Each structure stands twice: as C-alpha cells, then as structure tokens.
Amino acid sequence: MNTHRLVGAAALAGVGALVLAGCVARADVAASDALTVTSTADGCEVSAATATSGTLAFDVTNEGDEVTEFYLLADDGLRIVGEVENIAPGASRTLTVVAQPGEYFTLCKPGMLGEGVGRTGFSVSGDAVAIDGEDAELKQQAVDLYAAFVKDQVENLVPQVDALVTAYESGDDGTAKTLFPQVRAYYERIEPIAEALGDLDPKIDYREVDAVAEGLDWTGFHRIEKDLWVPAQDALNADGETPAWQDWAPSTPEERAAFGDQLVSDIAELDAYVHSDDFQAALDSQGVAGLSNGAIALLDEVATGKITGEEDWWSGTDLWDFAANVEGSKMAFSLVSDFAAAQGDDGAALVDEIDGGYTALEESLATHGSLASGFIFYPELTDADKRELTDLLNALAEPLSQLTVTVLE
Incomplete structure (x- = not known):
C-alpha cells in the first residue's frame, strides 16, 4: 500500500519481444x-x-x-x-x-x-x-494489452479472495495463512488501479497505522492479517511506538464474518471497474505515459513499504509483495520499452540499463525464494540482505525515472 494515485502496471517475469494483437488484416x-x-x-x-x-x-x-x-x-x-x-x-x-x-x-x-x-x-x-503500423496505433495496442492483463489478474483475484475469506471466517487459520501472501500477489501486481479509485485501496489494503492516521475504519487484507498472526505481548505497531495490544482484541466470529464479507465486496467492486468502459477510458486518456508512470509507481511501492518490512507487519510476508510489485513494474516497462528504444542510441541505452537493473534485482530476490515456492519471512533477512536489495532497487529506480520522458519524445 502507498498513497500514489497513478494508473498503470501489470506483471511478468521476463521481457521479450512485444506481440501486438488485433492490428492486421x-x-x-x-x-x-x-x-x-x-x-x-x-x-x-x-x-x-x-x-x-x-x-x-x-x-x-x-x-x-x-x-x-x-x-x-x-x-x-x-x-x-x-x-x-x-x-x-x-x-x-x-x-x-x-x-x-x-x-x-x-x-x-x-x-x-x-x-x-x-x-x-x-x-x-x-x-x-x-511490425508495421502507425505509432499511435501501436501505442494503443500496448495500452490494450495492459488492460487485458489487469482484467486477468482481477479475475484470478476474485476466487482467490473467496478462498482466503472462507478459511478466515471458518477459523481455519492455517489455510488462511498459507493463502494470504499468494492471494495478495494478484493485487500487488495491479495495486495502482485500486489506488486510483478513491477510498477503494484504503478499504482493501491500508495498514492499521494508515487507517488510524486518517480516521478511517480499518478493514481489508491487513485487518485479517492481524487476526491470523496474533501480535506478541511486547510487539509494537508499524509506527514503532504504539503497543500492538493496545485497544486490541482478536475478532469474534461475527467480526471475522463482517471483515471477510467486506473484502469480498470490495474486490467485487474492483472487478466491476476493470471490466467497465470507465477503466478503458482512464487508460486511454493516459496512454503509454500511464504505463511508464505505473512502472515507476510500483517500484516506489517497494521502496516505501516492502523493503522496510512495514507492509506486512504481522505476517512478515513482505517479500511476496516485493516480488509482485517488481513483476508489475517490469511488465509496464516491457510494454513501452520499444518506444523508448526507438529514440536513438540514448533511448536504447536507457532500455538496456533498465532491463539489466530488473535482472539484477530479480536474481537477488531469487536467493530468498520465489512466488511459486514461497519466500523467507522478512525478519529472516540479514542487514546485508536488506542493503543489497535496497542498493539494487535504487540502481534501477534512477534510470527508470527517465522512462516516461523518453517514451514521450
């Protein structure tokens, strides 16, 4: 979760040649x-x-x-x-x-x-x-491919959230703990979409400290997380000051049902939006700049939450979110990289630098696990591990910040 309000991002594990659909006779x-x-x-x-x-x-x-x-x-x-x-x-x-x-x-x-x-x-x-075609047409196809990916991710998210909520509401905490980071990956790949919808992301993904700071009812993934990973008596909240048990009690079955049903409802609202004309219009209005900005925004998500261990404060599953954000950022980059590379030698060099940055960051993440097999929990990272990930993240963020202006040249 972050406070960025940018539309753009999707996910992949590798960048290849772009295949454009629907543009040929x-x-x-x-x-x-x-x-x-x-x-x-x-x-x-x-x-x-x-x-x-x-x-x-x-x-x-x-x-x-x-x-x-x-x-x-x-x-x-x-x-x-x-x-x-x-x-x-x-x-x-x-x-x-x-x-x-x-x-x-x-x-x-x-x-x-x-x-x-x-x-x-x-x-x-x-x-x-x-591939022949007008530049504007090719850019629209990139936007359309991104829209298709977002729909696919949310279509996967809907039944995954249903399964998580079913386990949580029934008190099957073991199953719910296993599902929690896996389900969140679908959301983290496309998080800026929900962030663009006013209060939807706060309802789905605000941490307790954010909800309290803004005077909001605390619901969503992280409210469920705290029930599943009950804080220790000496634990502090993410603000590092407030005792975790202050004004806290595990949810009753009735409260679990309310929190679970609310999350299902909010994800259904997200699903309806990404299948609406308003969603396509929002993407169209931003064009490839929206995709480029989305790549940057998702990397910012990592830098401001996941790399610090503050996102999944109770479960320690931040590396799952980290990896999904990076996948989302890389996908958005892949959709616009050809347009950046077309801007002469400088554009091609920038694309190569960004691509190399993603590769180095992914290789470092892979030493701690994967989305398919699971990662180690955040507290298991050493200070050296955190420094390495931070350095690689910063090394990628600098050239990536130049992407949008290069794409629009």
Whole structure:
C-alpha cells in the first residue's frame, strides 16, 4: 500500500519481444497457419501446437455453457500477448496476432474467472517479423494489452479472495495463512488501479497505522492479517511506538464474518471497474505515459513499504509483495520499452540499463525464494540482505525515472 494515485502496471517475469494483437488484416494470415480453438467447460483444444512466425489467427468457438475467453501467453505463462473475451456459448470470435519466434502458452477461461483451463505450450518458429503500423496505433495496442492483463489478474483475484475469506471466517487459520501472501500477489501486481479509485485501496489494503492516521475504519487484507498472526505481548505497531495490544482484541466470529464479507465486496467492486468502459477510458486518456508512470509507481511501492518490512507487519510476508510489485513494474516497462528504444542510441541505452537493473534485482530476490515456492519471512533477512536489495532497487529506480520522458519524445 502507498498513497500514489497513478494508473498503470501489470506483471511478468521476463521481457521479450512485444506481440501486438488485433492490428492486421485477416487476409494476411497464411493458410498453413490458420488455427482453430475449441473452448469447453474443462478444455481448450487448439488445432496445432506449432506455427510459423508472422500473422496468426486463432478462430475460437465456445462449446461450453458459460461465456469464455481465449489467451495467448508469453513463455513466462503470465504476460498476455493476445486475448479475445466475451465469447458467448455457441459463438465464435477470432484473435489475430503478429507472432514472433518463441515459446508461448494457450488457455481458455470459461466463466471469465480463475486461472483458466487447458493451458498448453505453443511454439512459433521462423524469423523475427517487422511490425508495421502507425505509432499511435501501436501505442494503443500496448495500452490494450495492459488492460487485458489487469482484467486477468482481477479475475484470478476474485476466487482467490473467496478462498482466503472462507478459511478466515471458518477459523481455519492455517489455510488462511498459507493463502494470504499468494492471494495478495494478484493485487500487488495491479495495486495502482485500486489506488486510483478513491477510498477503494484504503478499504482493501491500508495498514492499521494508515487507517488510524486518517480516521478511517480499518478493514481489508491487513485487518485479517492481524487476526491470523496474533501480535506478541511486547510487539509494537508499524509506527514503532504504539503497543500492538493496545485497544486490541482478536475478532469474534461475527467480526471475522463482517471483515471477510467486506473484502469480498470490495474486490467485487474492483472487478466491476476493470471490466467497465470507465477503466478503458482512464487508460486511454493516459496512454503509454500511464504505463511508464505505473512502472515507476510500483517500484516506489517497494521502496516505501516492502523493503522496510512495514507492509506486512504481522505476517512478515513482505517479500511476496516485493516480488509482485517488481513483476508489475517490469511488465509496464516491457510494454513501452520499444518506444523508448526507438529514440536513438540514448533511448536504447536507457532500455538496456533498465532491463539489466530488473535482472539484477530479480536474481537477488531469487536467493530468498520465489512466488511459486514461497519466500523467507522478512525478519529472516540479514542487514546485508536488506542493503543489497535496497542498493539494487535504487540502481534501477534512477534510470527508470527517465522512462516516461523518453517514451514521450
């Protein structure tokens, strides 16, 4: 949580060539590369697992009972490089992309919630493809890809929060503790979106010290966190002064139900927003500058909370949030890096420096765990560990701060 009010950010684990969707004529698709996709309740069958680089079309037919989506994902399995949504039962839609050589994944998402079904590897061979098109059109495609990612993250967040709340409200604290940092990763990758919606982020993600300072009712993830990791008798709040047990008592079952239901409701509001015309209009109004500023904002989230251990004060799960923020920042950077690199040698050098900064920071984080397998808890970091992460964060933040002005040149 932070007080930035910027729209922009998404997530990935690696930066590759940008694949732009929906900008090429259907007639350009080679006959040999025509692909069909059948989406069902539990499957996503693609007619081929390989294709040649260039313009590809995926003709998606929904044979399930729910509205579905189809995604082409990058080799990290996280970054969306093309998607088509709102395919009604019995209907068909086409996703057209310019596909560069590399490894991808395909999947469908019946009901447009959760992780999707039928995730399968998809390989593209051949030579790199030059992408033609007006600069403004390419920039709009970058914004649209970011919008698609945000929707996907929130669609995953909704059922994950339901599972966390179910465990919390039922008193299954062991399960809730396991889920807590995993669920939060979906939110942390896209946090600036909620921060742009007035009081929504405070309700979802304010720490106790922030809520008290602003005179707000304390709800959301961190209210649940304090119930799950009951503070020790000698513990202090995040302000370093107030005893943690002052005016504190574990929530009753009725209070847990209220806090849990409130979080579910607030996440549902976020889900409705990212699927609204207002969300797309907000992204469109900021354009690629919004994505660039989002990359910077998410790195600021790390610098002002996660690196200090003040975000997840009770659980010590700050490194999960740290990693998700970095993924989100890197994704936003990847979507605008081509525009920065196009600004001559200086722009290309800046992109290389930023890319190297992300790599070094990720490698350091990896020595402490991963989002997939879990991290060590923040109190287990040594002072040397914290200094290393801080130095790498600062080394990345300086060139990243130049990104927006370079993109807009």
